[in-house]
Amino acid sequence: MGRILLILRLTVRDLRRRPAEAVLMLLVIGVATTTLTIGLALYGVTDKPYQQTRAATAGPDVVASLQAGPGQSAAPVGVNALIHASGVTGHSGPYPLASTMIRARGRTAYVMAEGRDLAPAAVDQPKPTRGSWVRDGGVVIERSFADALGVHVGDQVTLGGRSFRVIGMAVTAGLPAYPGGLCSMGCASIPASWLHSSTSPTPGLVWLTKPAARSLATSAGSLSYLLNLKLANPAEAQAFVIAHSSDSPAAPILSPWQRILDVDNLVVENAQDAMQVGGWLFGLLAVAGVAVLVGRRMVEQTRRVGLLKAVGGTPGLVASVLLAEHLVLALAAAAIGLVAGWLAAPPFASTGAGLIGTPGAPSLTVSTVVIIAAVALAVALAATLVPAIRAARTSTVNALADAARPPRRRAWLIAISARLPVPMLLGLRLAARRPRRAVLNALSIAVTVTGIATILANYSYLARHFSSGVDDPRIDRINQMMVMITVMLVVLAAINMISITWATMLDARRSSALARALGATPEQVSAGLSAAQVLPALPGTIVGIPAGIYLCDVLRHGALTIPPLGWLLLVLLGTPLVVAGLTFIPSRLGARRPVAEILQSELV
Amino acid sequence: MTDNTSVLRTRGLRKDFGKATGLVHAVDGVDLDVAPGETVAIMGPSGCGKSTLLHLLGGLERPTDGEIRLAGRRVDQMGEKALARLRREAVGFVFQAFHLMDELTAVENVELPALLAGRSRRAARAQATDLLERVGLADRAGFLPSALSGGQRQRVAVARALSNEPLVVLADEPTGNLDSAATLDVLQLFDSLRRAGQTLVIITHDSRIAATADRLISMRDGAFVDETKTMGGTRGNLGAFAQLEG
Ligand SMILES: Nc1ncnc2c1ncn2[C@@H]1O[C@H](COP(=O)(O)OP(=O)(O)OP(=O)(O)O)[C@@H](O)[C@H]1O
Numbered sequence: 031m032g033r034i035l036l037i038l039r040l041t042v043r044d045l046r047r048r049p050a051e052a053v054l055m056l057l058v059i060g061v062a063t064t065t066l067t068i069g070l071a072l073y074g075v076t077d078k079p080y081q082q083t084r085a086a087t088a089g090p091d092v093v094a095s096l097q098a099g100p101g102q103s104a105a106p107v108g109v110n111a112l113i114h115a116s117g118v119t120g121h122s123g124p125y126p127l128a129s130t131m132i133r134a135r136g137r138t139a140y141v142m143a144e145g146r147d148l149a150p151a152a153v154d155q156p157k158p159t160r161g162s163w164v165r166d167g168g169v170v171i172e173r174s175f176a177d178a179l180g181v182h183v184g185d186q187v188t189l190g191g192r193s194f195r196v197i198g199m200a201v202t203a204g205l206p207a208y209p210g211g212l213c214s215m216g217c218a219s220i221p222a223s224w225l226h227s228s229t230s231p232t233p234g235l236v237w238l239t240k241p242a243a244r245s246l247a248t249s250a251g252s253l254s255y256l257l258n259l260k261l262a263n264p265a266e267a268q269a270f271v272i273a274h275s276s277d278s279p280a281a282p283i284l285s286p287w288q289r290i291l292d293v294d295n296l297v298v299e300n301a302q303d304a305m306q307v308g309g310w311l312f313g314l315l316a317v318a319g320v321a322v323l324v325g326r327r328m329v330e331q332t333r334r335v336g337l338l339k340a341v342g343g344t345p346g347l348v349a350s351v352l353l354a355e356h357l358v359l360a361l362a363a364a365a366i367g368l369v370a371g372w373l374a375a376p377p378f379a380s381t382g383a384g385l386i387g388t389p390g391a392p393s394l395t396v397s398t399v400v401i402i403a404a405v406a407l408a409v410a411l412a413a414t415l416v417p418a419i420r421a422a423r424t425s426t427v428n429a430l431a432d433a434a435r436p437p438r439r440r441a442w443l444i445a446i447s448a449r450l451p452v453p454m455l456l457g458l459r460l461a462a463r464r465p466r467r468a469v470l471n472a473l474s475i476a477v478t479v480t481g482i483a484t485i486l487a488n489y490s491y492l493a494r495h496f497s498s499g500v501d502d503p504r505i506d507r508i509n510q511m512m513v514m515i516t517v518m519l520v521v522l523a524a525i526n527m528i529s530i531t532w533a534t535m536l537d538a539r540r541s542s543a544l545a546r547a548l549g550a551t552p553e554q555v556s557a558g559l560s561a562a563q564v565l566p567a568l569p570g571t572i573v574g575i576p577a578g579i580y581l582c583d584v585l586r587h588g589a590l591t592i593p594p595l596g597w598l599l600l601v602l603l604g605t606p607l608v609v610a611g612l613t614f615i616p617s618r619l620g621a622r623r624p625v626a627e628i629l630q631s632e633l634v
Numbered sequence: 635m636t637d638n639t640s641v642l643r644t645r646g647l648r649k650d651f652g653k654a655t656g657l658v659h660a661v662d663g664v665d666l667d668v669a670p671g672e673t674v675a676i677m678g679p680s681g682c683g684k685s686t687l688l689h690l691l692g693g694l695e696r697p698t699d700g701e702i703r704l705a706g707r708r709v710d711q712m713g714e715k716a717l718a719r720l721r722r723e724a725v726g727f728v729f730q731a732f733h734l735m736d737e738l739t740a741v742e743n744v745e746l747p748a749l750l751a752g753r754s755r756r757a758a759r760a761q762a763t764d765l766l767e768r769v770g771l772a773d774r775a776g777f778l779p780s781a782l783s784g785g786q787r788q789r790v791a792v793a794r795a796l797s798n799e800p801l802v803v804l805a806d807e808p809t810g811n812l813d814s815a816a817t818l819d820v821l822q823l824f825d826s827l828r829r830a831g832q833t834l835v836i837i838t839h840d841s842r843i844a845a846t847a848d849r850l851i852s853m854r855d856g857a858f859v860d861e862t863k864t865m866g867g868t869r870g871n872l873g874a875f876a877q878l879e880g
């Protein structure tokens with residue numbers, strides 16, 4: 031009991047003594063946990079809006095895509111077998127589905143035009159949210175597609191060369207909302223040329239009267255049919271699909287409603303991916319940042335460790351004190367991340383205009399809480415364990431003499447540096463004194479550059495594959511998110527960089543003062559401190575660029591995209607420059623400290 | 635002109651620390667002339683301003699008032715860059731705490747000022763090796779400071795101070811952290827420097843060490859209070875000291 035009290039007391043004292051470091055630590059872990067929380071909270075946010083839309087539109091349980099029979103007006107193949115299958119309690123259709131082009135507000139896009147009855151259908155009756163349902167000469171546009179095109183009720187649009195008036199916008203649960211990809215439902219009438227075109231092959235959806243839709247089909251191949259089925263037990267939709275599917279090329283392609291939901295979920299899935307990858311990158315940055323803070327603290331605390339041990343503290347107690355403090359901070363950061371992530375998630379969770387109803391509040395499940403807490407603790411442990419064990423094991427005498435962490439000696443580096451100009455000589459030797467810190471520095475830069483390179487590669491991927499004139503809400507959302515992640519990456523990396531430089535500067539106080547006593551100018555010393563940060567940043571940058579391109583490749587499932595060379599060069603050259611800039615002020619301050627005072631104060 | 639005969643000369647040198655009630659006159663009107671080849675010892679109670687004076691002389695600190703000339707050049711008006719050059723080319727420091735870089739071997743420590751002065755690695759290494767031989771540590775060149783005794787560390791520090799052939803070596807209690815045997819070692823080293831014509835300013839608490847100097851200055855409350863010519867009895871005094879130890 032007394033022991034725990036002692037550990038607590040020492041922890042609280044120490045936190046109070048160094049509030050700035052505690053805040054920095056909360057910040058770096060907090061950013062990582064916030065991002066991860068957003069990523070985790072986006073699981074299944076579309077479920078609820080989809081269910082609401084399904085209820086409001088009498089959504090089908092199974093949708094069948096049927097090929098047109100031979101001859102323009104022949105009935106589609108296989109309708110009877112489906113509507114009389116056991117378990118089917120209702121149906122609507124078959125409705126003709128024609129593929130054509132839409133021109134609206136100067137933009138052109140692929141579109142599937144479904145021909146519907148004027149009277150409401152019992153199964154899958156799209157619900158107008160603006161305007162009215164189909165009538166002669168009028169077209170109703172699926173809401174998220176209308177948003178992407180930027181059209182409003184009352185506008186004129188051209189379908190297959192003929193003019194129509196937009197009379198409504200509607201939502202449906204029977205087909206995926208734009209840009210989910212109607213083709214994932216097996217729209218038989220998609221012309222092969224669409225799939226190989228450079229524009230987005232994702233067509234939008236519009237509704238017309240049946241005759242109008244049929245007349246838009248210019249060839250037999252551009253017409254197919256949709257049949258909506260209601261089952262006695264919607265939960266058995268998947269089983270029904272399996273039972274009634276066939277490999278024959280003429281057979282209908284069946285999709286259960288769960289598949290439509292999955293496709294609609296894709297809209298947030300990219301967001302989810304981005305936030306989770308971002309979360310892990312931030313987690314790595316946090317490990318580097320916390321490790322630097324902890325490492326620097328260990329240097330300051332060696333004497334305290336010695337005192338604790340001198341008055342009888344066991345190595346276990348010493349390690350506990352050091353660990354306790356950082357674990358407490360990590361848990362606090364996890365709590366902050368959970369709350370902040372939960373508050374920040376809704377904008378990322380908005381499902382677009384394809385569904386009605388509000389997205390379910392991003393869920394904060396027990397497993398999310400556990401994962402986030404575990405990640406935060408893991409970050410703190412990863413960063414603290416080694417120094418804590420090392421501190422616990424240092425000899426008491428050494429710790430009391432404050433010599434627990436003598437700088438490392440790298441003979442070959444010292445020999446090489448002797449050939450270099452003075453700032454490089456000082457910088458290389460400084461970096462070599464604390465190899466762990468140099469590695470953390472390189473890691474921090476590598477992670478940041480990886481993130482930036484991923485984003486650049488992804489950006490050029492999107493630019494290459496989705497360059498149609500139509501807005502894609504998925505891409506808007508991803509771009510928005512990438513800007514946010516980039517900004518946070520850079521901010522975190524900057525915090526890390528400054529704290530690393532600061533730690534180096536404090537650590538190198540005596541040797542810098544000595545170098546100046548021996549005749550180095552303040553400019554040389556400060557350039558040396560900056561060089562000590564820039565040197566590890568170089569390999570970090572060089573590793574980070576291909577790593578980012580590879581990560582994008584993995585995320586995009588093998589669509590290797592190399593960003594323009596100019597961008598890569600900018601990152602390659604810009605990163606060391608930014609590092610030099612960031613380290614300028616701390617190293618300047620470090621080099622300005624009065625030499626005599628430092629050398630005197632070290633006269634233990 | 636005194637300017638021509640003094641390597642180091644100060645007039646009305648003052649250094650204050652703090653403000654108002656906390657104001658300390660650490661150095662309070664010091665006039666000092668050090669002739670070429672002369673060894674000057676400065677003694678005085680703790681806190682009387684000896685170290686501060688030495689830092690002023692070597693350009694580590696700027697005076698509040700007064701002037702300092704080193705080889706005729708005004709030190710007190712120099713900019714940071716010029717001061718750094720001065721320390722690199724004209725001054726060698728020896729500290730009580732040795733202040734060797736822990737991660738550098740003896741020879742690497744000694745060659746550091748030459749490297750800072752932009753000398754080639756080969757020239758710096760050759761000179762450092764010579765200097766180590768001169769301080770009797772040629773066989774310890776590859777040792778880290780942690781593997782050297784206190785006296786050996788200080789001799790490495792002296793060798794480092796001699797790199798770049800300074801006009802004056804400034805030593806602040808060079809034997810303060812050493813036992814008598816090691817003190818004797820370092821003392822003999824300074825004596826050999828003196829005989830080789832090196833200008834030296836040594837601060838010390840140890841009157842036996844002071845006795846080896848050409849001139850002994852007593853300091854109190856930031857000012858010189860007494861000055862004694864020791865009439866070059868170095869050898870005799872050192873001999874007496876050696877006998878005490880023996
Ligand atoms: N940086 C500083 N700020 C404030 N006061 C200082 C500073 N450096 C020295 N002093 C004060 O100036 C006075 C002279 O200090 P100095 O270190 O020169 O003494 P000293 O003669 O070298 O003493 P010792 O023999 O103990 O080394 C002391 O009173 C000291 O407190």
Ligand SMILES: [Mg+2]
Nearest residue numbers: 684685686806
């Ligand atoms: Mg002193």
